[in-house]
Amino acid sequence: MTDTLHTHPLRFVRRGQTVTLHNIPPTRTLLDLLREDLHCTGTKEGCGEGDCGACTVVLGEERDGTLRLGAVNSCIRLAHSIDGMALWTVEDIAQPDGTLHPAQEAMVACHGSQCGFCTPGFVMSLFALYQDTQGQPIAREQAQAALSGNLCRCTGYRPILEAASAMQNLPRHSLDESTVRAQLRALADPKIKAAARKDKASSAYLAPRTLAELLRARAQHPRAQLVAGCTDVGLWITKMHMQFAQVIDTTQVAELRRIEHYPHHLAIGAAASLTDAFAALVADRPQLASFAHRFAGLPVRNSGTLGGNVANGSPIGDSMPLLIALGANVVLMSERGHREMPLEDLYTGYRKNVMAPDDVLAWIKVPKAVPHEFSRAYKISKRFEDDISAVCLAIHLTLDEGHIAAASIGVGGVAATPVRAVKTQAALQGQRWTQDTAHTAAQVLQAEFQPISDLRASALYRKQVLGNLLQRLWLESQGTANVNLENFAATGVAA
Structure with missing residues (x-):
């Protein structure tokens, strides 16, 4: 396949100029492009997995008539994914006369x-x-x-x-946003893009702009690697040295970048960034703000997508327990049609799912907040932020005059897939919300799963934490303060 497929020219704006590069392999990372191809070594390689931030660069694109900038990790970002964007590295932000930014x-x-x-x-x-x-x-x-x-x-x-x-x-430094926007619009001109892709009937890196184009590409190339932000697939490339003959990038599909508000639910496009997706969820449920912040470092949230996190199906992915608890559905689409199902029904085993080779995860539908609900999401990790969970627990209760009218619980880090705590839900359903009820439910939750021991936590620790978190939920529901680090604030510094 690599003998017959080519890549389209990669074009982006940098230092006020349009950069055009040819014959960039589909799995070339942006960091390698900068350091090895363009010899711009100011951007550093630290961990190679989007964890340390030494490789951070800033990308810009026009959204709704404004220039939107975001910091991203270049070590796990595919070079072709910045086609049509503006790029800034540490070499680019000082004035031409050398005055520092x-x-x-x-x-x-x-x-x-x-x-x-x-x-x-x-x-x-x-x-x-x-x-x-x-x-x-x-x-x-x-x-x-x-x-x-x-x-x-x-x-x-x-x-x-x-x-x-x-x-x-310091003296103000102004970015000429109008000029950058004009350059980006020029790159997006259909005639210019068509000329750049002339005689390229098939490409090793496909970046469809519409949902119809994406479904067609997926049907025609079912063996191509689907990417959406590449915050996980990027590690397959940098750590496992995997190569893909053909890549389909979903992040430019206009329909799937949208977040649509309906009377009773949010429809979050699978290509919406984690930053945008969590902003919508937090706007509806402000209590999720701390969890959203802890999901990952900001550069990962700027690159990664909610659809990519869900489709990847990692048992320690943090969005899925939350979405399961909130009762989210996913919509799968192909040229054959579409189907909708509860999110937890998507998974059949470790990183396995029910999607057909030509299926694409298109939407995540999340019910909106209703009166008398009490929702919390807890992430337990070694670092407070920018770290992977040992345990993730999300609980959604609907209370009616002190009784639990409905209970929905999602858990991560305790099984081969993100899971719903069905037995614990049953133990809570219809009960009065009391300390005794919380204690009993905590015991059921600890017995419901058989987690493994690994480098992040032992099985015993995970079980203990699950029970403790449910007790913490009870305390928070009663207004108890200072039961978590999110609410802790230092009031002074020791001499």
Whole structure:
């Protein structure tokens, strides 16, 4: 297949110019393109799995008439996925005369760089934050959220957070957004794109722009690797050294990037980023804000998609327990038609599902919040953020005058797939919501699953945590404060 397939020219905007590159392999990462092909070595390779943030760059695209920027991990981002976008690396943000960008200057002034290896990634996350805040003051919590995907091995976080606040006090640096938008519109011109793809009847990297094109491509190329943000498949490439002769990228399908609001449910397109998807979920249920923040570092959420996380079906994927608890359905589509099912029915085994070779996960339908519901999602991991769960538990209760009218529970990290806690739901259904009920349900939950021991946690730990989390749910439902780190705030610093 590799002898007959070619890749279309890769075109993006950088440093005010349109860059056109030819013969880029379909599984070439953006980091390798920068460092090895373009010899731009300011962007560093740390972990190669989207975990440390040393490789952070910023991508820009026009959305609804505005330029939208976001920090992403270049180590697991496929190079062809930035076709038609604007790109900034740490080499690109200083002025032509060498004057540093405020994000860079603040890092220098606040002594935010120690060994320096992680510094380019931090600078690029700060650059995205700087553009997003448009000169407004930056609170420490806001800076921490923006830097959630960047790790400093030298433990230099204090001066880096100080730099985040200080950069707004430096002389303003303005990005010429109108020019960038004009360049992006030129790249999107159908005539220009057609000319760039002339004589390329079949491509090793397909990036359909409409749902009809995606379904047609999937029917014609059922063996091609489907990608959606590549935050998981990227690791197959960087860590397992897998290569794919042909890739179908779903992230440019216009219909699947939408989040549609209906009277009783949200319809989240499978290609909607995790950032956008969780923003919609949090807008409907504000209590999920902390869980959304902890899902992954911001660069991962900016690249990854909700549909990709669900379709991947990892037993430790965090979105699925939450969606199961909320009663979400998924819609599968192909040229043959579509079918809808509860999300938990999608999975048949470890990373296996009911999808046919020509099926595409198109939509996730999530019921909207209703009166008298009480929902919580808990993530247990070694790091507070930017880490994989040992256990994920999501619980959704509907209360009626102190009785549990309905109970829905999703669990991750305890079985080969994300699962619904059917026995625990039955133990809660119809009962009065009391401490005794919570205690009994906790015991049922601990006995319902037989988790394994692995590098993240022992089976005994996972069982114990499940019971403790249900007890925590009871305490939170009664208004008890200071039962979780999310609500903890330091009031002073010891001398």
